[in-house]
Amino acid sequence: MINFNVINNNINNVNAKTEVNAKAITDNSKRIDANSARISNNEKAINELKGHVGTQITNIENTITNKINE
Structure with a gap:
């Protein structure tokens, strides 16, 4: 004998799990x-920082060169 209540409960459980997974996918x-x-x-x-660091290095190099040439 087929127990339709068990089948319906299983289907409902699968549907509930599917809804949870769909929400998780959306959240992700x-x-x-x-x-x-x-x-x-x-x-x-x-x-932008790379450019700033490069500029700072150039400024430091120029300052050192200027001090050496004073």
Whole structure:
């Protein structure tokens, strides 16, 4: 004899788990988007710092050269 209550309960459990997984996927997608934006911002900031560090090194070198030539 087929117990339809058991089958329906199993289907309901699968549906509930599917909904939880779908929500988790959505949440993870949002986190990925946020992290991608942060990574892009960090890359931009790093590149700006590289330029700043390069400028500072040039300024220090020029200061040393000027002191030597005084």
